[in-house]
Amino acid sequence: MDKITVPKVKRFKGKKIITALTAYDFLTARIVDEAGVDIILVGDSVGTTVQGLNSTIPVKMEEMLYHTRIVSRAVKRALLVGDMPFLSYQTSESDAIRNAGLLLKEGAEAVKLEGGSSVAKLIEKLVVSGIPVMGHIGLTPQSVNLFGGYRIQGKTESKARRIIDDAISLEQAGVFSIVLEGMPEEVAAKITNSVNVPTIGIGAGRYCDGQILVITDILGMDPTFKPRFVKQYLNLYDEIKNAVSAYANDVENGKFPSEEHVFHLKKKE
Numbered sequence: 001m002d003k004i005t006v007p008k009v010k011r012f013k014g015k016k017i018i019t020a021l022t023a024y025d026f027l028t029a030r031i032v033d034e035a036g037v038d039i040i041l042v043g044d045s046v047g048t049t050v051q052g053l054n055s056t057i058p059v060k061m062e063e064m065l066y067h068t069r070i071v072s073r074a075v076k077r078a079l080l081v082g083d084m085p086f087l088s089y090q091t092s093e094s095d096a097i098r099n100a101g102l103l104l105k106e107g108a109e110a111v112k113l114e115g116g117s118s119v120a121k122l123i124e125k126l127v128v129s130g131i132p133v134m135g136h137i138g139l140t141p142q143s144v145n146l147f148g149g150y151r152i153q154g155k156t157e158s159k160a161r162r163i164i165d166d167a168i169s170l171e172q173a174g175v176f177s178i179v180l181e182g183m184p185e186e187v188a189a190k191i192t193n194s195v196n197v198p199t200i201g202i203g204a205g206r207y208c209d210g211q212i213l214v215i216t217d218i219l220g221m222d223p224t225f226k227p228r229f230v231k232q233y234l235n236l237y238d239e240i241k242n243a244v245s246a247y248a249n250d251v252e253n254g255k256f257p258s259e260e261h262v263f264h265l266k267k268k269e
């Protein structure tokens with residue numbers, strides 16, 4: 001098993017396309033890890049995918065610690081990244097270092113946080129404290145209220161320039177990779193060519209150093225959420241619903257449990 005580390009991810013740039021997925025629980029993380037995905041992110045998307053929230057903003061630090069802890073029990077090969085939820089790093093440098101450090105204590109090998117040049121100084125502090133940081137720019141979901149919705153960012157030349165500058169600031173601050181979310185692929189391509197750290201795209205087109213998606217999206221667990229940038233590989237919503245209906249039917253019709261599922265008294269002492 002070739003364990004994926006932060007330096008390895010950096011060395012992948014230009015040599016190997018990086019694969020990444022989110023995971024929030026032990027069993028799913030074990031499947032993702034055993035399938036050979038390079039990076040597993042315990043994303044604050046846990047809020048919308050697991051907790052039934054409308055955004056990631058209410059997700060709490062203790063919830064990220066819990067999900068990181070249970071995912072880390074499954075991950076053997078992939079690089080495990082823990083997401084910093086809203087208000088876990090914006091309040092002060094010491095809050096950011098403490099919270100990022102707590103994610104590492106739960107088994108994360110790096111943390112991810114949202115923002116460009118405005119968080120560059122903070123990232124420098126984290127990195128000198130021994131905490132590897134993955135950046136995240138473009139459509140950063142924790143800023144949904146500033147954006148007025150989940151809107152593709154960097155569509156004009158001046159806005160694209162700002163995102164490219166953000167990527168350069170993050171690289172200078174010491175990130176080992178940058179998630180590019182929700183932007184024209186031309187902008188993502190320019191960023192990928194402008195920085196020496198790998199870019200990992202989600203809704204950012206083809207010209208990134210890697211791709212990340214949310215596990216529940218590729219598995220088709222939510223029939224109400226099918227964004228253009230997702231490729232759905234399974235219809236798990238229908239698969240699970242059919243299985244659950246079949247089980248309920250069997251129980252109601254006395255077909256389950258049957259002989260093969262029951263225990264009997266010993267014939268003789």
Ligand code: KIV
Pocket residue numbers: 022041042043044045046083179181202212213214
């Ligand atoms: O929280 C998350 O899942 C993410 C990815 C979509 C990049 O930030």
